[in-house]
Amino acid sequence: MTQEQKKRKNHIFGMVIDLDKCTGCGSCMVACMSENNVPFREDESDKKRSITWMRVYKMTNGKPFPDTEICYLPRPCMHCGGRDDRGHSPCVSVCPANATQYGYDTGIVSQIYTRCFGCRYCMAACPYHARYFNWWDPKWPGEMEKYLSPDVSPRMRGVVEKCSFCYQRYQAARDKALYEGRDEIKENEYQTACTEACPAGAITFGDLNNPDHMVTKMVQPDFHHSRKPRNPKAFRLLERLETNPKVYYISQRDWVRKAGDNYLKGEWEKLNKNRSNSNE
């Protein structure tokens, strides 16, 4: 741990998703929807309107049968830190109502539903399509309103929502720590719903600023270089936009890592040649 990291008591909550373990089952999607009172409509086949804080994408290597390969990629909100984690996430930078803010103590980009007036500027700014707009008032059929959790506000129409790294669970963990008279929360006390639900164990969640947490060990973020992963098998989506996301992906497969960003013809191979020659 560097001197800087020792001084900093802030958390940098992040996620590592092992794409070789992800089975594409969709449990993370449903766990998130259930935990966070996310609504559903009769027709969810229009994916531009479907609210999925966590969404599993299907990627293919584009090769013909029988060399075809597919890979599933779960995408929550990236909780971008902007350059050097100064809090200039694309969405935070454009919100006119201050409804979305960067939390310097947790690294989590928050969303205050009552402040949002639905201009959708943040949706335009987000390069990951991680933000969703409530075009309609949510309606829970029959008596399903009874299963709503009191820890997350149900939203009304006209408001943008997105993954919050289950902030209500962070609050609950902090309350528990406070009640037990301690300052720090333990790694297993704050885990997001998707991490907990993943039956394949593909998702790991924790504090990237804590060298003992699994997430740090898995990707070895380089704090001198925008938390880029030192693990050569790890990557972040659209790395070169410098959004500095907190969600890392790991894959042994070359084509999967290549799919993480847009490359010019031959660029990926050139970059990789350099990488394999370096000492990292």
Place this chain on the structure above:
Amino acid sequence: MKVDRRSFLGLGLGAVAGVTVSPMPWKLIDDVSIWTQNWPWTPVPPNGEVTYENTVCTLCPGHCGISVRKINGRPVKIEGRKGYPINDGGVCLHGLSSLQYLYDPARIKYPLIKKGKSWEKIPWKDAITLVAGKLAELRGKGGPDKLACIADDNKSIISGLFERFLTVFGSNNFYTMDSMEKTWNMTLKKMHHIDASAGFDLKNSDFILSFGCGFIEGWGSPVHNFQINSSLKDNKAKFIQIEPRLSHTAAKADRWIPVKPGTDADLALGMCCEIISNNLYDTSYVSDFTKGFNDFSNMVKKNYTPEKISVTTGVSVSEIKALAVKFAKAKTPVAIAGKGRGYKAGNLKEFAAVHALNCLAGNINKKGGVITMPFMEYGNWPAINMDSIASSGIAKPEINRAGSVAGLFSKINSSEKSPVDILFVYQSNPCYTLHDANAMEKAVEKIPFIVNFSSVMDETATKADIILPSHMFLERYEDVPGAPGLVESITGLSVPIVGPIFNTKNPGDSILMLAKVLKGSVASNFPWKNYQDCLKKITGNIWNKLAKDGYVKKNVNLPYIRPDADFSFSAKNTGYIKMEGNEGSFPLILVPVDNMRLLSGDFASSPFAVKTVSDKVIKKHDILVELNPATAKKNGLAQGDYAMIATPKGTAKVKVHVFEGIMPGLIGMDEGLGHKAENIFIKNKGVNVNELVGPVMDTGSGLDAAWGIRAKISRV
């Protein structure tokens, strides 16, 4: 005062300017924007004390342990149950949606009786009396064997009560849906002459050869297998998937070997030939514990050489040989069968061919091998005493000897008068899940009186004459024995997480009430006060542990005695089924696809689950089927085009999704869609693939072994 135009304009502008710099319009705008927008119908969920309660999910045969988070006793979230032996904290998307099943708008809220074409509410007492009356009438006529029952399984106490009811009533027409479990049981019977179910110690296997199993698509106990799949790399184990399409399982496998559909047995026997020819089999097991080996050996060497099989399966000779050698040389290789989720029976000879590989490897009843699991039985059922009506009823043969529901319904359809007068349907949806679903519906319509015990208005419930609705699993006590493929004998206990929210009953109680009203000999065989009393007494000495821990587990101490293997069944080169339809009229093959996100069994998918389904599978109300680009081009079809599929059993309008991962010549169609009943979130979306595929009765097992059908596709 004289107001000319100039002063009017001047005063007007002055007034406007004055008002604008006053707070009034701004306050008004602010107020209007708040008071027209804070609608009272945005729910505010009530807060309260947080508690967690454990139970077991029974939405699929996986039987995962789940933990329910409650606020003031109100369930709000389902989570996995850490430490539960089957799933240790993991849970699938369907279990996670359990609360949507609890509050499903399609739930049946009280007993219903069919009057004409519509349903009418009827009190429980009247409903029970009516059904008992019909039953008594049947007994009086001397036709108790004309009572049949279809249940989800034959292992739990509730299904035990149904089966017992039929026996003491005078009928042995108790049926459960065909599934791979039945075929595996028969495979072990034919090849080892024992009564056992198949367990697979895949956690400790170093080489898993899967013949089309949807290992991470819901095969066996889904979450249990997800966890094994994740541990494969750490354990340096290899997983090889054999199927014509790139499923999720194939995508995650170490190697995907595409084979022509229906040629799994050929590949297995080709591998046997190679293994035997090179003496790579477990010689001590084969010499000491098997018979019929020489016949088998000669048969495969004659008919299933890698060269011959290469043509049949489309796999190269070198690949077949390499695979055979890798399998045989692995320390603990296991070959598994049961396509997709394993909800369909499959071909007995094909399972036997696959299991022959296990026998050649001698990897039976050892750590990391195939384990012959004793059937789980509760020893505390009191002796049955039958009266003369019952005895004479039992003496008559079953309507379908093999115990196949598909066979039963075929018989009903082909008979002028239905051999079944009264049908009980418990936790099954045959009108949806049986092949040739439309014809099966016609069969159901022939039955004079149907009593359905479902909790939700599914396709089969809509055809019933009377519904005695059951609690959903979160509302009831129930013993939950086992899960397919496990190597531990586990019995879980499902407990009521909430009091019944509607006027429903535990189905165990419904059947006990019926028995009591019938009085006489039938009633005497049900000495329990209610289902809970019955549950305690039947589970007997495991009840205390079951109630305390929520489960009881019995380990299997490996290794134990390997049963003798009889290869003579596999030595006969007959009994393999052919796909229905002739190639001339139907040049393509329709293969059903088991999608993890869509339930294809007794329950329909929840709104949450349907929401996760890709728009390359459901688009508005249309289903998209997979076609290889070459096949699409050949038939003049492009991505998103409408098309007509025709099979010998029916036609359907679908949309096309061009997918490189499916073999040319195939049409891939997801299971679990095309529901005509249930709630609006799943209803009328897509097509039920079971309507297009017909049953093919397996001469060896007597079950429906079909898995696909020949088809053609054309532009619309």
